[in-house]
Amino acid sequence: MATRPADQARQTPTQKPKETALVSLGKRIARATRGAGQLRLFLILISPTFWLLLFLVVPLFFVALYGFAWYDESYILQIWPFDPSNYQDAISIAPDAIVIPLLLRTFGMAALTTIVSLALGYVMAYYIARVAKEKWRGLLMGLVVIPFWVSFVVRIYAVFPFTAEESFVHTGLNSWGLGVLSDLILGFFELGTGQMVVFTLMYVWLPFMILPLFASLSKVDPILLEAAYDLGASRWRAFLHVTLPLTYPAMIVGSILVFITSVGAFIEPDMVGGGAWQFIGNYVQTQFSFTGGLPQASASALFIIVVTVLLISAYRKYAELEEEGETEVRSRVIGPLLAFLKKRLGIGKASEPSAIATDGGEPVAAPALRASHHETPIKKAAWERALDVVAERAGKYLLGAATAIMLLMFFVPLIIVAVFSFNSIDSVVTFGGFSLDWWLGRPDRDGLFEDEVALSSIFYSFVIAGLSSLLAVLFGMLAAFAITRYTFRIRGLLRTLMYLGLVIPSLVMGVSLAILIRFLNFYMLGPLSLGYGFPTPIQWEFGLASVVVGHTTFNIPLATLVLIISFREFDRTLEEAAMNLGADEMTTFFRVTLPNIMPGIISAILLGFTFSFDELPVTLFLAGGGVVTMPMFIYGLISKKIITPRVNAASTIVLLLSLVFIAVMTRMGRRGGQLFRI
């Protein structure tokens, strides 16, 4: 057989394709570390691990440290000698104590939010995963996820029209003779009330609950339920004894996510709770933002850190045991919990055995089973039968209605926000006619696009989101590569760092990074630069760089998770084939591996971009005076009570961007959804 010219070309070593600097650097490193697996692994791991340790973990210790700080006479912050008074104040239960009551309220409200989210999230996830027609599932799940990509500031703002009596919502309802409904809504959606705070937290973070539950419920094999029916379980009991236990892990994941997020919340209570429903986060933030409050802010923030770390470690332990197939985990953790609740609530009698002890006792001799003495057919209690009939006939409509109402609650407000950005009059609750004034402006009215702060906030948001998502993907790729390809001692640590980065409340991340930067400035950069003869101390000013560092830090875990999936799905025999055909390791990586995981890389960048674009809490702490992002701009107007359709216009931009993101992700396939597969 004749060799074709192309083959010849490929065989000629001189005709290698041009290498970029990066590729040739990589090749040199690969060659240098050939046979030195440990060294290579070190090079791969060093940057992501170092980054996460420095900007995620170390700052947490500084929070603890600064809890011991104090101000001297000249109002300079001192760390040494330690001053325990802030911690003493923080754990004080004296009548005038501030922190503990706030903490109790925060935990109570967070727990309530978690329970409400669990109940509602379960209903929605159950309907979508197990009741809705298969062809609707993707769409419904999309509808649940879409609001998640819209900055929560915008989403909270979007609910405001329902809280205002003069709003078109209520005048409309009244004019249709639905005054009762209007009163009901006004009674519940009242700014400054506890239920409004719980509702808002639930409303904003519900997807955290639904996503893991949906993934888990879709995996429950319907045949298991048939088996349960066959073994004598009614629908109700089959749910209780089969479906529910199978979804415990997802329930735990969702609950931890919602709980931790709620414990660290401060913007939500601030926006809807007024002064009456402050969380611990609000205290941390206010203390932090006035000079002299830093030690108190640190001491009380430590509570949030401790809760977060404890919950994560408990979960990691649980997940490990689950993975190892440890039978008793669920019955040890959840069984007693349920039994306790049952006893407390006075329902049911004895707890049922979840596993039968088989130790001890004489082995049973001849089997006693006989066809002749079979059980009498089961007669179910009337209520259980009735429940079954209801479940079978009406169940899907009830669940469907609940899901539909929730989805409407997600979307109608967002649509209203967009519509009112085109209002001709200065109102966000009554529509006076169509105009573009709030966008383009007119002589007596500044449009969004005439507002320099608004324009620069769009610019900053893009720059920050772009830089941080790219950086995060770079680090994430290294981490994901190491995690999927090597076994190493700090693998557990790396994974824990990822979990930590994913669930740590933004408040904590923002505060702790800000403290780290202050520390660096005061104790290291300042003295060092002066020591080297600089005329003025060099400082890391809060601004673009600090915000990018912050955003990169929370984007790395996201990127890593997405890329781990991509690396896992990638068929490694392709690499073997490439090397077999004569490609060296680096060539193989760049020509075979990289193109194949490209969809994952793009998803990770998009995901990071959107998260960063919508982010507010971390940005608030790190932006300093010079940087304003889109969500900051919106939040600033709302908290200064400058609520005009211009806020709607700005919100609409955030909304549009999210839609673009979703459209791209949908184009790229199911990858967006895979992130949340557990």
Add this chain to the structure above:
Amino acid sequence: MEIKGLTKIFDNTVNAVNDVSFGIERGSFFTLLGPSGSGKSTILRMIGGLEKPTKGKVFIGGREVTALPPYERDTSMVFQSLALFPHLTVAGNIAFGLRMRKVPKEAIQKRVDEALDLVELPHRKYGRRKITQLSGGERQRVALARALVTEPRVLLLDEPFGALDLKLRKQMQVETKKLQARLGITFIFVTHDQEEALTMSNVIGVINKGRVEQMGNSKEIYERPATRFVAGFIGEANILKGTIDRVEDGSAFMKTGEVAVRVVGETVVAGEEIFLSIRPEKVRIGTDAGACENVFEGTVLDEVYIGLASRLTVQLDVGPKLVANLQISDIGHTVPVGTRIQVGWNSTNAVVIKT
């Protein structure tokens, strides 16, 4: 246990089960045998109450249960995928049905142990294990124990050994059959494996396209297939189509193409169109053939070695092809392609089939 006129139409279009009726004696091992998609599982699920019949009735122990939900029926099912609960231990799985019946705790433990004994799993060792820690065969036993522990009147088994390897499968077949004989519970067993059906059952119902083709014991099904489908599905068969020419003294002659073949004449009348089924192992070859009632000359077209025998395809001079088994008594004995050969069979070894 009896079903009457059972019919299931899915989505108004797929007629999965069509007017199926049969009764099963208490304590017998009944097998539904049919190709994949023939409606076996659907019948079984309707008996167990997991599927609502479009038409027809189900009786268990003389009581109509058609409208009852599965949990109020005296049936237990062993699922094809086994459907063991992954969140429960072996003991927890077996106890499930008893817990649903609110059996007291101590009694549950005792009966779980008994059930494990029954399927020959040492309960000390297995009770606390997780389902994921079991081998295929062990899972199989747990599924069986779980279904039996509630002491059902009827045990429904839907291709339970489908996932096992051949050896384990044979072993489980023997054990299941023994267990059934010992317990005396009615077993309704579904399989597409004719060998499995023939070796295990008291009665076999052959299902095709949602209808019962034939009911009978293994021997009847194999030796007296009632339809062409049964003849072809269970074992192999040469099917000849023809018309009865004349009937005389208990024998009849069927004309197929240009030749007349002698067939058993008890059930046929002249002019009737029939099919004749001849098993390959009933076809004699070479010198043996000479003494048969029907003898033909032919050429060997193909020889396939199948271990116990050689399978010859012979082109008869008079038209049709015939497959015949050649017992290999001596190693190395072959019949090369192209060999001229005589084949024949006796009319009593060929079965007349009307449809």
